[in-house]
Amino acid sequence: MLKVSIYRYNPETDKAPYMQDYELDTQGKDLMVLDVLELLKAQDPTLSFRRSCREGVCGSDGMNISGRNGLACTTPLSEAARKGKLVLRPLPGLPVIRDLVVDMEQFYEQYKKIEPYLQNDTPAPAIERLQSPEEREKLDGLYECILCACCSTACPSFWWNPDKFIGPAGLLQAYRFLADSRDEATDERLSKLDDPFSVFRCHGIQNCVNVCPKGLNPTRAIGHIRHMLLARAV
Amino acid sequence: MVTTITSFGRSGTFDWLYQRVTAVLLTIYTFFIVGFIFLSKDFGYESWSALFAHRWMRVFTLLALLSTVVHAWIGLWSVITDYITNLLMGAKATVLRLVIELLLAAVAVFYTAWGIEILWGL
Numbered sequence: 001m002l003k004v005s006i007y008r009y010n011p012e013t014d015k016a017p018y019m020q021d022y023e024l025d026t027q028g029k030d031l032m033v034l035d036v037l038e039l040l041k042a043q044d045p046t047l048s049f050r051r052s053c054r055e056g057v058c059g060s061d062g063m064n065i066s067g068r069n070g071l072a073c074t075t076p077l078s079e080a081a082r083k084g085k086l087v088l089r090p091l092p093g094l095p096v097i098r099d100l101v102v103d104m105e106q107f108y109e110q111y112k113k114i115e116p117y118l119q120n121d122t123p124a125p126a127i128e129r130l131q132s133p134e135e136r137e138k139l140d141g142l143y144e145c146i147l148c149a150c151c152s153t154a155c156p157s158f159w160w161n162p163d164k165f166i167g168p169a170g171l172l173q174a175y176r177f178l179a180d181s182r183d184e185a186t187d188e189r190l191s192k193l194d195d196p197f198s199v200f201r202c203h204g205i206q207n208c209v210n211v212c213p214k215g216l217n218p219t220r221a222i223g224h225i226r227h228m229l230l231a232r233a234v
Numbered sequence: 235m236v237t238t239i240t241s242f243g244r245s246g247t248f249d250w251l252y253q254r255v256t257a258v259l260l261t262i263y264t265f266f267i268v269g270f271i272f273l274s275k276d277f278g279y280e281s282w283s284a285l286f287a288h289r290w291m292r293v294f295t296l297l298a299l300l301s302t303v304v305h306a307w308i309g310l311w312s313v314i315t316d317y318i319t320n321l322l323m324g325a326k327a328t329v330l331r332l333v334i335e336l337l338l339a340a341v342a343v344f345y346t347a348w349g350i351e352i353l354w355g356l
Contacts, residue, residue: 160316164236193246197236200246201312228245 002026002037002081006047007089009096017096019087026077033065033080034072037100050102056213059148063100064089069211091153093162107149107160107169113192114166114174119185123129135181142176142221144214146171150182151208151218157201164197168208168218171199175221190229191196199225238315240335242308243349253308256301263298299349303342310338 004025009017031039034054041047047073052058054076063072065080066087080086094102095153120129152158152167164172174193177183193199199222208218242249274281285291314334320327 155253157316161321162318163321192235195236196238196244196246196276196312197315198246200250201316226247226250230251233245233247234251 001084002036002077003085004040004231005087006040006087006099007096008099010046010098018080030076030078031068032073033075033077033086034061036077036086037072037088048098057146059146062091062150062153062213064092064146066198069154071150071213074176074213084182087120091149093153093159095147101154104149107167110152110162110170111147111173113198114170114177115185115189116177116179117174118177118183119188120182121184131181131206138179138181139176141192141216142172142179145172145176145216146214147215150211150213151216154207155202156205158209161197161201165201166193166198168202168222170214171202171225172216172221174199175225178225186228187232190225190232193225194229194233199229240332241311242304246251249308252304256305260298260305263294263301266294294322295353296350299346305344307338307342311335 004024005019006012006018006022008020008181010132016226022043024039024043026036032054034051036040037049037051041049042174048061049063051073052060054061054073056071059071061072062069065072065075066082066085068079068080069091072088076088088100090096090100090102094106097103136189147169149169149171155165155168158167159164174189178186178189183189202219204219204222206219209216209220212218238244243252262343270285271277306339318327318331318334323330
Protein backbone atom coordinates (compact mmCIF):
# COMPACT_ATOMS: atom_id res chain seq x y z
CA MET A 1 0.00 0.00 0.00
CA LEU A 2 1.26 3.44 -0.91
CA LYS A 3 0.78 6.16 1.68
CA VAL A 4 0.09 9.58 0.20
CA SER A 5 0.03 12.78 2.21
CA ILE A 6 -1.54 15.71 0.37
CA TYR A 7 -1.78 19.41 1.20
CA ARG A 8 -5.43 20.32 1.41
CA TYR A 9 -6.93 23.79 1.59
CA ASN A 10 -10.33 25.06 0.58
CA PRO A 11 -10.56 28.74 1.53
CA GLU A 12 -14.38 28.53 1.58
CA THR A 13 -14.53 25.88 4.31
CA ASP A 14 -11.06 25.57 5.92
CA LYS A 15 -9.58 28.04 8.38
CA ALA A 16 -6.06 26.77 7.69
CA PRO A 17 -4.34 24.34 5.34
CA TYR A 18 -3.77 20.76 6.56
CA MET A 19 -2.18 17.53 5.33
CA GLN A 20 -4.59 14.72 4.49
CA ASP A 21 -3.44 11.09 4.38
CA TYR A 22 -4.63 8.64 1.75
CA GLU A 23 -3.80 5.04 1.03
CA LEU A 24 -3.65 3.54 -2.42
CA ASP A 25 -3.03 0.05 -3.77
CA THR A 26 -0.69 0.56 -6.74
CA GLN A 27 -0.63 -3.21 -7.45
CA GLY A 28 3.13 -3.05 -7.60
CA LYS A 29 3.15 -0.74 -10.61
CA ASP A 30 5.58 2.17 -10.91
CA LEU A 31 2.86 4.75 -11.61
CA MET A 32 3.44 8.38 -12.37
CA VAL A 33 2.48 10.79 -9.58
CA LEU A 34 -0.30 12.17 -11.77
CA ASP A 35 -1.81 8.66 -12.09
CA VAL A 36 -1.79 8.42 -8.30
CA LEU A 37 -3.62 11.76 -8.07
CA GLU A 38 -6.23 10.66 -10.63
CA LEU A 39 -6.86 7.42 -8.70
CA LEU A 40 -7.18 9.36 -5.45
CA LYS A 41 -9.56 11.84 -7.07
CA ALA A 42 -11.79 8.90 -7.93
CA GLN A 43 -11.85 8.14 -4.18
CA ASP A 44 -12.25 11.77 -3.12
CA PRO A 45 -13.70 14.08 -5.80
CA THR A 46 -13.00 17.20 -3.70
CA LEU A 47 -9.25 16.83 -4.29
CA SER A 48 -8.13 19.60 -6.67
CA PHE A 49 -5.11 19.84 -8.95
CA ARG A 50 -4.31 21.13 -12.44
CA ARG A 51 -3.49 18.79 -15.30
CA SER A 52 -3.81 18.68 -19.03
CA CYS A 53 -1.53 16.86 -21.47
CA ARG A 54 -0.20 14.20 -19.03
CA GLU A 55 3.12 14.00 -20.91
CA GLY A 56 5.30 16.88 -19.71
CA VAL A 57 4.41 19.30 -22.50
CA CYS A 58 1.76 21.64 -21.10
CA GLY A 59 3.34 22.44 -17.73
CA SER A 60 0.05 22.41 -15.83
CA ASP A 61 0.85 19.91 -13.08
CA GLY A 62 3.95 21.47 -11.53
CA MET A 63 3.91 20.73 -7.80
CA ASN A 64 6.17 19.97 -4.87
CA ILE A 65 6.68 16.22 -4.90
CA SER A 66 8.27 14.86 -1.71
CA GLY A 67 10.11 18.13 -1.21
CA ARG A 68 11.21 18.70 -4.79
CA ASN A 69 9.39 20.67 -7.48
CA GLY A 70 8.50 18.69 -10.57
CA LEU A 71 5.79 17.66 -13.00
CA ALA A 72 3.43 15.04 -11.56
CA CYS A 73 2.94 13.49 -15.00
CA THR A 74 6.61 12.74 -15.67
CA THR A 75 7.72 11.84 -12.13
CA PRO A 76 7.48 8.09 -11.41
CA LEU A 77 6.76 6.81 -7.91
CA SER A 78 10.13 5.02 -7.88
CA GLU A 79 11.74 8.49 -7.93
CA ALA A 80 9.28 10.35 -5.72
CA ALA A 81 8.13 7.99 -2.96
CA ARG A 82 10.36 7.46 0.05
CA LYS A 83 9.78 4.37 2.20
CA GLY A 84 6.40 3.84 0.57
CA LYS A 85 5.27 7.41 1.27
CA LEU A 86 4.55 10.24 -1.14
CA VAL A 87 4.13 13.85 0.03
CA LEU A 88 2.44 16.31 -2.31
CA ARG A 89 2.30 20.05 -1.75
CA PRO A 90 1.53 23.01 -4.03
CA LEU A 91 4.43 24.92 -5.65
CA PRO A 92 6.07 26.90 -2.82
CA GLY A 93 5.82 30.67 -2.56
CA LEU A 94 2.71 31.28 -4.66
CA PRO A 95 -0.74 31.92 -3.13
CA VAL A 96 -2.83 28.76 -2.92
CA ILE A 97 -6.23 28.90 -4.60
CA ARG A 98 -7.24 25.40 -3.49
CA ASP A 99 -5.34 22.21 -2.59
CA LEU A 100 -2.54 21.85 -5.18
CA VAL A 101 -3.79 24.70 -7.37
CA VAL A 102 -1.75 27.92 -7.05
CA ASP A 103 -2.31 31.46 -8.30
CA MET A 104 0.30 31.94 -11.06
CA GLU A 105 -0.40 35.69 -11.53
CA GLN A 106 2.95 36.87 -10.08
CA PHE A 107 4.79 34.37 -12.26
CA TYR A 108 3.04 35.54 -15.43
CA GLU A 109 3.52 39.22 -14.50
CA GLN A 110 7.29 38.66 -14.52
CA TYR A 111 7.04 36.77 -17.82
CA LYS A 112 5.09 39.68 -19.31
CA LYS A 113 7.80 42.13 -18.22
CA ILE A 114 10.46 40.58 -20.42
CA GLU A 115 8.26 41.08 -23.55
CA PRO A 116 8.36 37.47 -24.71
CA TYR A 117 7.95 38.08 -28.43
CA LEU A 118 10.22 38.85 -31.36
CA GLN A 119 10.75 42.58 -31.89
CA ASN A 120 11.90 43.61 -35.35
CA ASP A 121 10.88 46.80 -37.14
CA THR A 122 12.62 45.98 -40.42
CA PRO A 123 10.00 45.07 -43.08
CA ALA A 124 9.82 41.28 -43.30
CA PRO A 125 11.25 39.68 -46.46
CA ALA A 126 8.86 37.99 -48.91
CA ILE A 127 9.17 34.51 -47.39
CA GLU A 128 10.69 34.56 -43.89
CA ARG A 129 13.47 36.04 -41.73
CA LEU A 130 16.40 33.71 -42.24
CA GLN A 131 18.79 32.42 -39.61
CA SER A 132 22.00 30.49 -40.13
CA PRO A 133 22.13 27.05 -38.47
CA GLU A 134 24.66 28.53 -35.99
CA GLU A 135 22.32 31.39 -35.08
CA ARG A 136 19.45 28.97 -34.64
CA GLU A 137 21.60 26.74 -32.45
CA LYS A 138 21.90 29.55 -29.88
CA LEU A 139 18.19 29.13 -29.07
CA ASP A 140 18.59 25.48 -28.09
CA GLY A 141 18.14 25.00 -24.37
CA LEU A 142 16.07 28.20 -24.23
CA TYR A 143 12.95 27.77 -26.36
CA GLU A 144 11.99 24.43 -24.76
CA CYS A 145 10.66 26.05 -21.56
CA ILE A 146 7.03 25.11 -20.87
CA LEU A 147 6.44 27.74 -18.13
CA CYS A 148 5.53 25.18 -15.48
CA ALA A 149 7.02 27.49 -12.78
CA CYS A 150 8.92 24.66 -11.06
CA CYS A 151 12.16 26.67 -11.28
CA SER A 152 10.92 30.09 -10.17
CA THR A 153 9.03 28.63 -7.21
CA ALA A 154 12.17 26.74 -6.11
CA CYS A 155 14.12 30.02 -6.02
CA PRO A 156 14.44 31.81 -2.64
CA SER A 157 15.09 35.13 -4.39
CA PHE A 158 11.73 34.73 -6.15
CA TRP A 159 10.04 33.80 -2.86
CA TRP A 160 11.25 37.03 -1.21
CA ASN A 161 10.71 39.38 -4.17
CA PRO A 162 8.20 37.85 -6.60
CA ASP A 163 7.12 41.38 -7.57
CA LYS A 164 10.65 42.60 -8.42
CA PHE A 165 12.87 39.67 -9.36
CA ILE A 166 12.02 38.27 -12.82
CA GLY A 167 12.87 34.73 -11.70
CA PRO A 168 14.66 31.93 -13.57
CA ALA A 169 11.79 31.10 -15.96
CA GLY A 170 11.35 34.72 -17.07
CA LEU A 171 15.09 35.28 -17.36
CA LEU A 172 15.59 32.15 -19.45
CA GLN A 173 12.99 33.57 -21.84
CA ALA A 174 14.56 37.04 -21.65
CA TYR A 175 17.81 35.50 -22.87
CA ARG A 176 15.96 33.50 -25.53
CA PHE A 177 15.05 36.83 -27.17
CA LEU A 178 18.37 38.53 -26.43
CA ALA A 179 20.15 35.64 -28.16
CA ASP A 180 17.82 35.64 -31.17
CA SER A 181 19.59 37.02 -34.27
CA ARG A 182 16.23 38.23 -35.64
CA ASP A 183 15.42 40.40 -32.62
CA GLU A 184 16.37 44.07 -32.87
CA ALA A 185 15.40 45.27 -29.39
CA THR A 186 18.50 43.94 -27.60
CA ASP A 187 19.53 47.30 -26.18
CA GLU A 188 16.03 48.22 -24.98
CA ARG A 189 15.64 44.78 -23.42
CA LEU A 190 18.96 45.09 -21.57
CA SER A 191 18.11 48.61 -20.36
CA LYS A 192 14.96 47.26 -18.72
CA LEU A 193 16.95 44.57 -16.87
CA ASP A 194 19.74 46.78 -15.54
CA ASP A 195 18.43 47.33 -12.00
CA PRO A 196 19.49 45.64 -8.74
CA PHE A 197 16.44 43.33 -8.72
CA SER A 198 15.32 42.06 -12.13
CA VAL A 199 18.44 39.99 -12.94
CA PHE A 200 20.88 40.57 -10.11
CA ARG A 201 18.80 39.00 -7.34
CA CYS A 202 20.04 35.72 -8.78
CA HIS A 203 22.88 34.53 -6.57
CA GLY A 204 23.53 31.44 -8.66
CA ILE A 205 22.42 28.76 -6.20
CA GLN A 206 21.04 26.72 -9.13
CA ASN A 207 17.86 25.42 -7.48
CA CYS A 208 16.28 26.18 -10.86
CA VAL A 209 18.72 23.91 -12.70
CA ASN A 210 18.20 21.21 -10.11
CA VAL A 211 14.41 21.04 -10.55
CA CYS A 212 13.76 21.89 -14.23
CA PRO A 213 11.74 18.95 -15.62
CA LYS A 214 12.97 19.78 -19.12
CA GLY A 215 16.63 19.73 -18.08
CA LEU A 216 17.19 23.41 -18.92
CA ASN A 217 19.77 25.68 -17.31
CA PRO A 218 18.38 29.12 -16.33
CA THR A 219 21.50 29.94 -14.28
CA ARG A 220 23.65 29.74 -17.41
CA ALA A 221 21.21 31.99 -19.32
CA ILE A 222 21.29 34.51 -16.44
CA GLY A 223 25.11 34.43 -16.63
CA HIS A 224 24.89 35.30 -20.34
CA ILE A 225 22.52 38.21 -19.60
CA ARG A 226 24.96 39.49 -16.94
CA HIS A 227 27.80 39.41 -19.41
CA MET A 228 25.75 41.26 -22.01
CA LEU A 229 24.85 43.91 -19.40
CA LEU A 230 28.49 44.20 -18.34
CA ALA A 231 29.80 44.38 -21.92
CA ARG A 232 27.64 47.41 -22.71
CA ALA A 233 28.35 49.11 -19.36
CA VAL A 234 32.16 49.08 -19.17
CA MET B 235 12.77 47.89 -14.44
CA VAL B 236 12.65 48.35 -10.67
CA THR B 237 13.66 51.78 -9.42
CA THR B 238 15.79 51.87 -6.29
CA ILE B 239 17.51 54.85 -4.68
CA THR B 240 19.33 53.26 -1.75
CA SER B 241 21.29 50.61 -3.66
CA PHE B 242 24.98 51.49 -3.94
CA GLY B 243 25.18 52.46 -7.62
CA ARG B 244 21.47 52.44 -8.68
CA SER B 245 22.37 50.02 -11.50
CA GLY B 246 22.44 46.30 -10.80
CA THR B 247 25.36 45.79 -13.17
CA PHE B 248 27.34 48.51 -11.36
CA ASP B 249 26.66 46.95 -7.93
CA TRP B 250 27.48 43.48 -9.24
CA LEU B 251 30.83 44.63 -10.68
CA TYR B 252 31.80 46.62 -7.56
CA GLN B 253 30.88 43.71 -5.31
CA ARG B 254 33.34 41.55 -7.24
CA VAL B 255 36.11 44.12 -7.62
CA THR B 256 36.03 44.90 -3.88
CA ALA B 257 35.99 41.18 -3.09
CA VAL B 258 39.19 40.67 -5.10
CA LEU B 259 40.84 43.63 -3.40
CA LEU B 260 39.83 42.41 0.06
CA THR B 261 41.15 38.93 -0.71
CA ILE B 262 44.53 40.33 -1.76
CA TYR B 263 44.67 42.57 1.32
CA THR B 264 43.73 39.72 3.68
CA PHE B 265 46.41 37.41 2.22
CA PHE B 266 48.95 40.23 2.42
CA ILE B 267 48.24 41.10 6.07
CA VAL B 268 48.00 37.48 7.24
CA GLY B 269 51.15 36.67 5.28
CA PHE B 270 52.96 39.62 6.82
CA ILE B 271 51.99 38.61 10.36
CA PHE B 272 53.03 34.97 9.97
CA LEU B 273 55.99 35.27 7.62
CA SER B 274 57.95 38.21 9.08
CA LYS B 275 60.80 36.98 11.28
CA ASP B 276 60.46 39.40 14.19
CA PHE B 277 56.85 40.46 14.02
CA GLY B 278 56.04 43.16 16.54
CA TYR B 279 55.36 46.85 17.00
CA GLU B 280 58.57 47.84 15.17
CA SER B 281 57.89 45.93 11.96
CA TRP B 282 54.17 46.79 12.08
CA SER B 283 54.73 50.54 12.36
CA ALA B 284 57.53 50.35 9.77
CA LEU B 285 55.05 48.73 7.36
CA PHE B 286 52.46 51.42 7.96
CA ALA B 287 55.06 54.18 7.58
CA HIS B 288 54.96 53.52 3.84
CA ARG B 289 52.51 55.71 1.98
CA TRP B 290 51.54 52.82 -0.36
CA MET B 291 50.55 50.72 2.66
CA ARG B 292 48.33 53.49 4.00
CA VAL B 293 46.71 53.96 0.59
CA PHE B 294 46.34 50.16 0.22
CA THR B 295 44.71 49.98 3.66
CA LEU B 296 42.41 52.90 2.88
CA LEU B 297 41.40 51.11 -0.33
CA ALA B 298 40.67 47.95 1.65
CA LEU B 299 38.63 49.97 4.16
CA LEU B 300 36.59 51.65 1.42
CA SER B 301 36.15 48.26 -0.26
CA THR B 302 34.78 46.85 3.00
CA VAL B 303 32.27 49.68 3.20
CA VAL B 304 31.16 49.27 -0.44
CA HIS B 305 31.11 45.46 -0.23
CA ALA B 306 29.16 45.51 3.03
CA TRP B 307 26.67 48.06 1.73
CA ILE B 308 25.89 46.10 -1.46
CA GLY B 309 25.69 42.81 0.43
CA LEU B 310 23.67 43.97 3.40
CA TRP B 311 21.38 46.04 1.20
CA SER B 312 20.54 42.80 -0.66
CA VAL B 313 19.90 40.98 2.62
CA ILE B 314 17.68 43.79 3.94
CA THR B 315 15.65 44.04 0.74
CA ASP B 316 15.27 40.24 0.68
CA TYR B 317 14.02 39.71 4.21
CA ILE B 318 12.40 43.01 5.18
CA THR B 319 9.86 43.43 2.42
CA ASN B 320 6.50 45.17 2.27
CA LEU B 321 5.10 41.95 0.85
CA LEU B 322 6.03 40.21 4.10
CA MET B 323 5.25 42.83 6.74
CA GLY B 324 3.34 45.64 5.10
CA ALA B 325 4.09 49.36 5.27
CA LYS B 326 6.20 49.12 8.41
CA ALA B 327 8.88 47.35 6.35
CA THR B 328 9.64 50.65 4.59
CA VAL B 329 10.35 52.39 7.90
CA LEU B 330 12.37 49.46 9.24
CA ARG B 331 14.45 49.24 6.07
CA LEU B 332 15.15 52.96 6.04
CA VAL B 333 16.18 52.97 9.72
CA ILE B 334 18.58 50.05 9.20
CA GLU B 335 20.01 51.66 6.05
CA LEU B 336 20.62 54.95 7.87
CA LEU B 337 22.26 53.05 10.72
CA LEU B 338 24.50 51.19 8.29
CA ALA B 339 25.41 54.45 6.54
CA ALA B 340 26.31 56.04 9.90
CA VAL B 341 28.53 53.07 10.80
CA ALA B 342 30.19 53.22 7.36
CA VAL B 343 30.98 56.95 7.63
CA PHE B 344 32.20 56.53 11.22
CA TYR B 345 34.62 53.72 10.37
CA THR B 346 35.89 55.48 7.24
CA ALA B 347 36.63 58.69 9.16
CA TRP B 348 38.18 56.76 12.06
CA GLY B 349 40.28 54.66 9.67
CA ILE B 350 41.71 57.75 7.95
CA GLU B 351 42.44 59.25 11.37
CA ILE B 352 44.39 56.12 12.42
CA LEU B 353 46.23 55.69 9.13
CA TRP B 354 47.50 59.26 8.85
CA GLY B 355 47.69 59.83 12.59
CA LEU B 356 45.68 63.03 12.37
